[in-house]
Amino acid sequence: MSLLIKNVTAITMCEETRVLENAYIATRENRISYLGTKKPEGTFDEVIDGHGMVAMPGLINAHTHTAMTLLRSYADDMNLQDWLFQKIFPFEDTLTPEMVYEGSVRGIKEMLSTGTTCFHDMYFFQEETAKAAEELGIRGVLCEGITDPVLEKKIEKTEKLIEQVKKSEGRLQVGISPHAVYTCNEDTLKTCADYAKKHGFRIHTHLSETKTENQDAEKAYGMSPTKWMEQCGLFDNPTMAAHCVWLSDEDIAILKKYDVTVVHNPVSNLKLASGIAEIPKLVNKGVNVALGTDGASSNNNLDLFEEIKLTGILHKGTSLDPTMLPAWEVLKMATINGAKALGFDDLGMLKTGYLADLILLDFEKPHLTPNHNTVSNLVYAVSGADVAYTVVDGRIVYCRGMQKPKFLSETL
Amino acid sequence: MSLLIKNVTAITMCEETRVLENAYIATRENRISYLGTKKPEGTFDEVIDGHGMVAMPGLINAHTHTAMTLLRSYADDMNLQDWLFQKIFPFEDTLTPEMVYEGSVRGIKEMLSTGTTCFHDMYFFQEETAKAAEELGIRGVLCEGITDPVLEKKIEKTEKLIEQVKKSEGRLQVGISPHAVYTCNEDTLKTCADYAKKHGFRIHTHLSETKTENQDAEKAYGMSPTKWMEQCGLFDNPTMAAHCVWLSDEDIAILKKYDVTVVHNPVSNLKLASGIAEIPKLVNKGVNVALGTDGASSNNNLDLFEEIKLTGILHKGTSLDPTMLPAWEVLKMATINGAKALGFDDLGMLKTGYLADLILLDFEKPHLTPNHNTVSNLVYAVSGADVAYTVVDGRIVYCRGMQKPKFLSETL
Numbered sequence: 001m002s003l004l005i006k007n008v009t010a011i012t013m014c015e016e017t018r019v020l021e022n023a024y025i026a027t028r029e030n031r032i033s034y035l036g037t038k039k040p041e042g043t044f045d046e047v048i049d050g051h052g053m054v055a056m057p058g059l060i061n062a063h064t065h066t067a068m069t070l071l072r073s074y075a076d077d078m079n080l081q082d083w084l085f086q087k088i089f090p091f092e093d094t095l096t097p098e099m100v101y102e103g104s105v106r107g108i109k110e111m112l113s114t115g116t117t118c119f120h121d122m123y124f125f126q127e128e129t130a131k132a133a134e135e136l137g138i139r140g141v142l143c144e145g146i147t148d149p150v151l152e153k154k155i156e157k158t159e160k161l162i163e164q165v166k167k168s169e170g171r172l173q174v175g176i177s178p179h180a181v182y183t184c185n186e187d188t189l190k191t192c193a194d195y196a197k198k199h200g201f202r203i204h205t206h207l208s209e210t211k212t213e214n215q216d217a218e219k220a221y222g223m224s225p226t227k228w229m230e231q232c233g234l235f236d237n238p239t240m241a242a243h244c245v246w247l248s249d250e251d252i253a254i255l256k257k258y259d260v261t262v263v264h265n266p267v268s269n270l271k272l273a274s275g276i277a278e279i280p281k282l283v284n285k286g287v288n289v290a291l292g293t294d295g296a297s298s299n300n301n302l303d304l305f306e307e308i309k310l311t312g313i314l315h316k317g318t319s320l321d322p323t324m325l326p327a328w329e330v331l332k333m334a335t336i337n338g339a340k341a342l343g344f345d346d347l348g349m350l351k352t353g354y355l356a357d358l359i360l361l362d363f364e365k366p367h368l369t370p371n372h373n374t375v376s377n378l379v380y381a382v383s384g385a386d387v388a389y390t391v392v393d394g395r396i397v398y399c400r401g402m403q404k405p406k407f408l409s410e411t412l
Numbered sequence: 413m414s415l416l417i418k419n420v421t422a423i424t425m426c427e428e429t430r431v432l433e434n435a436y437i438a439t440r441e442n443r444i445s446y447l448g449t450k451k452p453e454g455t456f457d458e459v460i461d462g463h464g465m466v467a468m469p470g471l472i473n474a475h476t477h478t479a480m481t482l483l484r485s486y487a488d489d490m491n492l493q494d495w496l497f498q499k500i501f502p503f504e505d506t507l508t509p510e511m512v513y514e515g516s517v518r519g520i521k522e523m524l525s526t527g528t529t530c531f532h533d534m535y536f537f538q539e540e541t542a543k544a545a546e547e548l549g550i551r552g553v554l555c556e557g558i559t560d561p562v563l564e565k566k567i568e569k570t571e572k573l574i575e576q577v578k579k580s581e582g583r584l585q586v587g588i589s590p591h592a593v594y595t596c597n598e599d600t601l602k603t604c605a606d607y608a609k610k611h612g613f614r615i616h617t618h619l620s621e622t623k624t625e626n627q628d629a630e631k632a633y634g635m636s637p638t639k640w641m642e643q644c645g646l647f648d649n650p651t652m653a654a655h656c657v658w659l660s661d662e663d664i665a666i667l668k669k670y671d672v673t674v675v676h677n678p679v680s681n682l683k684l685a686s687g688i689a690e691i692p693k694l695v696n697k698g699v700n701v702a703l704g705t706d707g708a709s710s711n712n713n714l715d716l717f718e719e720i721k722l723t724g725i726l727h728k729g730t731s732l733d734p735t736m737l738p739a740w741e742v743l744k745m746a747t748i749n750g751a752k753a754l755g756f757d758d759l760g761m762l763k764t765g766y767l768a769d770l771i772l773l774d775f776e777k778p779h780l781t782p783n784h785n786t787v788s789n790l791v792y793a794v795s796g797a798d799v800a801y802t803v804v805d806g807r808i809v810y811c812r813g814m815q816k817p818k819f820l821s822e823t824l
Contacts, residue, residue: 135820
């Protein structure tokens with residue numbers, strides 16, 4: 001498979017090039033074979049005229065529970081304990097592999113159609129999510145959620161998953177997901193840490209999502225969830241910690257020391273009333289920050305462009321400083337920072353030799369003209385619905401093309 | 413013109429009916445002639461099969477500066493003073509009527525395509541915005557922004573605008589817009605108040621958007637902007653006050669006393685770092701709250717569904733209470749509360765006899781299935797891009813229809 005996109009505005013996410021107008025992007029097999037302003041030589045299986053479109057690296061949704069699309073709008077506007085124990089957990093007790101497959105298909109279609117090309121998942125029956133991901137062509141790192149008390153079985157499931165994803169041409173990988181300090185006891189956390197170290201896996205966990213989580217950890221362990229995870233050896237492995245709403249300066253120093261990535265989920269954190277993570281402070285301290293949607297039951301969609309915009313505006317509003325987290329920094333969180341967190345050194349930028357995961361956005365819509373600043377528009381004006389093509393590993397995996405809806409003054 | 417929508421899920425925004433499944437909605441001329449679950453008699457010029465779609469009243473964008481689409485992404489991530497005085501105001505000094513017309517066309521197209529059927533505008537050259545609105549068929553209340561020192565000319569422009577909108581079959585109305593306490597002196601505010609009273613106009617203004625505005629008013633007048641506006645007689649007219657981020661309890665009592673509507677613009681308030689208006693407190697005190705996008709230079713789009721979602725989640729996050737502002741209350745702000753604020757008693761609900769302003773949303777997209785709760789999904793999962801049809805005064809003014817994009821597992 002080879003693909004040529006011509007005459008496109010490319011947002012490369014490289015600090016050196018940033019924006020390339022009238023660019024050509026060529027892919028051969030699953031890599032970007034050329035990026036520049038001269039027409040590349042050779043023939044291509046497919047050519048897309050990128051006039052009126054903007055290309056950028058595919059987005060990386062660094063924390064989600066894809067199959068929870070099944071629970072979208074199932075329970076909202078509720079107290080957190082009631083939400084979890086009266087609605088979400090009882091529903092999840094009825095889940096079957098078939099249901100998780102169906103939920104995963106919907107969730108992956110939603111992600112591909114809104115610009116996400118790589119997702120970092122944590123849920124049950126991950127073999128079904130793997131199957132859906134393989135069919136739909138998305139890239140992902142899949143983690144079977146691990147909670148007490150049935151640890152061995154879940155480690156077994158992870159081992160089966162490792163076998164299964166070998167068929168995916170490298171698009172799918174496996175990680176280890178001890179769910180959180182409040183659902184995993186000391187033994188579970190330490191076993192996960194050891195297992196990850198033995199197999200070279202990355203850790204995917206929840207950390208300091210709510211104030212209650214912190215208070216309970218203080219009671220149980222006499223320390224913050226961050227310190228407790230450090231003490232259990234989790235951070236001796238590359239780790240992505242979702243939420244991190246309630247961190248002390250000491251916690252932040254620990255995360256920085258171990259190069260733990262914080263995954264910011266601003267929509268979920270607001271909707272569940274968890275609070276607002278201090279992202280500017282984390283960025284300032286040099287912590288790697290990526291973005292996630294969380295599951296569709298607490299968001300309630302998987303359009304990462306919403307997280308991008310909210311991250312871009314929320315911290316300005318709470319700090320009363322409109323220069324906080326400028327557009328470019330936020331776009332990095334959704335692309336290169338996510339790639340780095342997942343251990344890729346060839347993903348998250350448009351660059352020759354990098355994996356050919358990219359999206360094309362239709363910039364001829366009324367709300368994107370005039371276009372004084374493409375980077376600003378990608379953060380503050382675009383929605384996921386502006387994505388016209390999604391490419392993963394050099395294959396077009398989603399296509400809507402350029403839309404021409406009708407207005408009264410035209411020919412209705 | 414007559415229209416029949418059959419087999420649709422109707423969110424009526426009436427407290428009594430709320431959600432009607434398998435509903436028929438009929439319109440004749442510019443009114444809803446039938447709403448119910450039996451097929452209405454008679455023939456219709458146009459029939460839409462609403463299977464898989466959701467109908468609701470068209471959204472009301474209660475505060476915007478439509479032609480500022482011209483300034484979208486022109487200046488972002490900047491200090492407020494630099495933004496205004498180095499970028500926005502110098503650009504606006506170069507505006508011509510032709511530019512305002514072009515900007516208005518884009519903005520109105522954007523609003524119609526994202527579900528807004530009525531807008532409350534404040535800007536320059538409103539005769540051009542009126543022309544664009546008339547061509548595109550949207551409903552609106554237009555207000556020429558009034559600032560010192562050229563008051564008479566602006567009152568004259570308003571009088572011309574009144575003549576112009578007489579051609580619009582009632583779809584366009586005129587209001588009076590003293591811009592704010594920091595751009596209008598005492599004489600200007602009082603003249604606007606008197607003029608509105610004489611002609612029976614509504615007032616559209618900015619109020620307590622920033623902390624600085626409050627501090628400056630205290631210095632200049634020894635009181636809050638709210639008290640000063642009350643003293644100048646503005647609130648003796650029906651008034652819509654945009655922003656209201658920095659209100660004291662005394663200010664809130666004044667707004668309640670005069671039945672002033674507060675227009676909440678959460679995206680703009682965050683992006684410009686103005687702060688977060690205390691909407692739950694206002695609602696609790698019985699103040700009417702509507703929603704607005706503000707202009708595209710501080711948002712940067714006019715998709716009111718973003719304001720709906722952000723209002724639904726932001727105040728949960730800041731109060732740490734997930735039951736705050738439930739979905740139904742937020743939808744009211746975007747529909748019936750906006751209608752009430754603009755003086756309509758026949759707009760903002762799907763109800764027989766009401767104005768036929770409504771939207772149909774495509775609920776067959778991956779991110780809207782399964783649909784456990786339509787009201788929740790309208791607030792937390794939908795984006796403006798899900799709007800398939802927009803109807804104003806019984807006319808289809810925007811049409812995209814149901815979309816079927818392609819995925820890899822299908823027939824790419």
